[in-house]
Amino acid sequence: MKQFDVISRYRQGESYRHIARELGIDRKTVKAICDRYKKGIDALNSSKSEQEVEEATEQLVLTRSYDSSKRRTRAYTPAVEARMKELYQQELKKNKRLGPHKQALTAIAVHELLAEEGHPIGYRTVAHYWRQLKQKTREAFIRQEYPLGYRVEFDFGEVKLEIAGKVRTYHLAVFASPASDFYWAYLYTNQKQDVFQEAHVQFFEMVGGVYQEVVYDNMRNVVTRFIGRSEKELNESLIKLSLYYGFEINVTNCFSGHEKGTVEGRVKHIRRQCFSKSYQFSSTEAARDHLTQQLIRLNQKSQIVEEKQYLLTYRPPFELAEMVQCRVNKYSIIQYETNAYSVPDYLVGHTVQLKVYPEYFVVYANHEEVCRHKKIEGSHQYQLDIYHYLKTLMKKPGALKHSLVLKHSPDLKALYALYYKERPREFLDKLDQYQALPKEQLMAQLSQTASDKSSRSLSQEAEAITEAIEADWQRLNVIYGLERVK
Known part of the structure; x- marks a missing residue:
């Protein structure tokens, strides 16, 4: 707290000597704090890159501590003050309701109520402040x-x-x-x-x-x-x-x-x-x-x-995002707060760093960004990206059909069920091939590819049937002597 008080007074134009005397600390300490602050300001004003701004910010951001080990605990806390004001307001309502009466809430009664509620405060203190509340003039x-x-x-x-x-x-x-x-x-x-x-x-x-x-x-x-x-x-x-x-x-x-x-x-x-x-x-x-x-x-x-x-x-x-470390579990998932988020599957068993902002966070591994997620509103929910699992699914294509990650992509799941349920590896290959496309274009491309292939398959099947029918007619003609055998 004293570091902040020193800088605050310095910014208001007070001298080192005056600050030291007012705060009861050594003048050299005051000078050291102010010099560090001035150096940080100068560095910030002359910064020409994000790295220089970050370093200057660290110079300015001073930690502080307050030694309250020798301070006696005050019995008349803000909580006690609030409770006494509440009791006084209730007393005013009672007086208005009952009119002249002899059931006034005395300081003794107030002290007993506070004691029953667990506030360690003496009667004399209660009586003093209760009297002040009753005698308080309009502000x-x-x-x-x-x-x-x-x-x-x-x-x-x-x-x-x-x-x-x-x-x-x-x-x-x-x-x-x-x-x-x-x-x-x-x-x-x-x-x-x-x-x-x-x-x-x-x-x-x-x-x-x-x-x-x-x-x-x-x-x-x-x-x-x-x-x-x-x-x-x-x-x-x-x-x-x-x-x-x-x-x-x-x-x-x-x-x-x-x-x-x-x-x-x-x-x-x-x-x-x-x-x-x-x-x-x-x-x-x-x-x-x-x-x-x-x-x-x-x-x-x-x-x-x-x-x-x-x-x-x-x-x-000003940027001072919260840095958090998370362990990647066997499902290539990290837990942040009460929700689960996927990361690339090659990070299973590793520890990653999260740079957390108010509405999203960025995931880093070995100082490189690997993915980012928008924070989930709610709790005990999943946010999974199928691209984080492509490497594993390529090795285990049969695991795709009932996978949680596919379930969390309803559009992709519907497309998979319609065109690719018998060809999971092909579906994964296409995802890998088109992953740079926006989602709308990806869906259109997957649908078009599947439709074209389906049309080609139907055409080939029709041709095979036609050829088989023609062969049967030729055999019948030979049997009945309608056509010579060549």
């Missing part, structure tokens, strides 16, 4: 006005859509700028860390720059854990993203959605304007296209063109 808000390019707010929102006849829940990743009134959104199937990161990269690419500050609530993608009541340990992936692009991280207080009210309102606005009337789509891509077109319409009055002049300098897309 005043200070209206904010931000300059162009300074602040953008982020949040996730849910939307239910009917895709190809099936109802699914999608997650809207939304960015909103309070200064320019510009907002952007994208539909994802989940809100995991890789999706959270991908949304940032897409947004910065789309606007062609970076805002000075990005504001978040206390979602898991942002806060790894709470340390005491006010301190938070930020997610390491978010810190790497911040160091690369150069934006500041602003996390709102707990239960304070108004601190990022612009994006809160925009999530509701997008849901109402884009999906209240249109919610049925043929595919996820169709729904995303619809959202893109609607956002163009909704952003017509924004000041995004003017704001782009004030954004931080554009940088190449």
